[in-house]
Amino acid sequence: MTGVIMDYQKNIEKIPQVLRCAVTLGKFDGLHRGHQKLIQRVLEKKEQGLSAVVFAFDQSNRMILSHEERRAKLETMGVDLFLECPLNERLRHMLPEVFVKEILVDRLHVGFLAVGQDFRFGYERKGNAQLLQKMGQQYDFQVEVIPDETDGKRKISSTYVREQLNEGKVEKVAELLGEYFSTTGEVLHGRGLGHRKLMPTTNLVPPKEKLMPPNGVYITKSRFGDQQFHGITNVGYKPTVGAEEFLGVETYLFHCDQNLYGQKSVVSFLKFLRPERRFDSLEKLKAQLMADIEKAQNYFEETSKNVDC
Numbered sequence: 001m002t003g004v005i006m007d008y009q010k011n012i013e014k015i016p017q018v019l020r021c022a023v024t025l026g027k028f029d030g031l032h033r034g035h036q037k038l039i040q041r042v043l044e045k046k047e048q049g050l051s052a053v054v055f056a057f058d059q060s061n062r063m064i065l066s067h068e069e070r071r072a073k074l075e076t077m078g079v080d081l082f083l084e085c086p087l088n089e090r091l092r093h094m095l096p097e098v099f100v101k102e103i104l105v106d107r108l109h110v111g112f113l114a115v116g117q118d119f120r121f122g123y124e125r126k127g128n129a130q131l132l133q134k135m136g137q138q139y140d141f142q143v144e145v146i147p148d149e150t151d152g153k154r155k156i157s158s159t160y161v162r163e164q165l166n167e168g169k170v171e172k173v174a175e176l177l178g179e180y181f182s183t184t185g186e187v188l189h190g191r192g193l194g195h196r197k198l199m200p201t202t203n204l205v206p207p208k209e210k211l212m213p214p215n216g217v218y219i220t221k222s223r224f225g226d227q228q229f230h231g232i233t234n235v236g237y238k239p240t241v242g243a244e245e246f247l248g249v250e251t252y253l254f255h256c257d258q259n260l261y262g263q264k265s266v267v268s269f270l271k272f273l274r275p276e277r278r279f280d281s282l283e284k285l286k287a288q289l290m291a292d293i294e295k296a297q298n299y300f301e302e303t304s305k306n307v308d309c
């Protein structure tokens, strides 16, 4: 965590006046390894006295990181100002030249700008790296076009991460993000059935805009403040006991007998084990859970050097 609190603004009309800054532009869903490369360049410019600004065009799709998770991560990285502007009609129809002059130059006093090779913005997506470079010469700011961060031959993109997440390939997602896919939430009370008939679990509801992997059981680790536990997690609606209304993230924590209700938890997804199923009885579900636990414990034993806890 940096000592300075990150400034944040959603309204393009209220962008604060900045003395001189380094900016990066894009949608930034997920803050994957490609995004991190751009943000890192902007952060390096702080040494020259520039403020580090991330300008995100925000779409209302499901997101790899929720708004709050993304904000927290950017603040931890050391970003000074995060602009999260909805990609509305005004922005969509703005001429790229007007965006650069009125927002980047007049309002933000941009000194350095980092974008990816295929970045497009403004009316008819006519704004691109070449235009930015031309305008950089005109208005005296440096433009750096960052080479693509790739996974083999494929460019890492939010689309690629979403595709892998939708297929439950959380190990690949971790490679693309540079960290495990995770979700945050407060530990809520379940129906208490688990505690009485199966095993004690923590229940949380992921943020509503959050994109989740397919319903099923995953090997996970859960963080509560500075404590961390290995475990297994079910993502889904618990069809065996009468489906829940909201998608839940329910975790059995290994070697934990604490009361965690009300605490904030971060659940990281390490490996997919099986799809969620409807069982004929709680006994059959319990037998399956024992097999899941054994698989997860073997996994942790095999990977103990890499999965700290």
Ligand SMILES: Cc1cc2nc3c(=O)[nH]c(=O)nc-3n(C[C@H](O)[C@H](O)[C@H](O)COP(=O)(O)O)c2cc1C
Binding pocket: 190, 191, 192, 193, 194, 195, 198, 201, 203, 217, 232, 233, 234, 237, 238, 239, 240, 241, 250, 251, 252, 275, 276, 277, 278, 279, 285, 289, 292
């Ligand atoms: C690791 C794990 C796997 C689970 N797998 C399933 C499943 O495949 N099908 C299902 O209906 N419920 C599954 N559940 C949910 C249980 O049905 C649930 O723990 C139980 O109903 C208690 O819910 P409660 O905490 O709301 O009382 C799973 C729970 C955990 C922790």
Ligand SMILES: Nc1ncnc2c1ncn2[C@@H]1O[C@H](COP(=O)(O)OP(=O)(O)OP(=O)(O)O)[C@@H](O)[C@H]1O
Binding pocket: 025, 026, 027, 028, 029, 033, 034, 035, 037, 038, 114, 115, 116, 117, 118, 119, 146, 147, 148, 149, 150, 155, 156, 157, 158, 159, 160
């Ligand atoms: N793999 C990458 N390497 C380098 N720069 C990247 C990479 N991916 C995206 N960028 C750049 O990061 C900024 C934000 O990217 P943006 O989120 O708009 O695209 P994306 O990750 O490719 O997502 P999508 O799949 O939704 O298009 C843009 O300037 C973009 O060009």
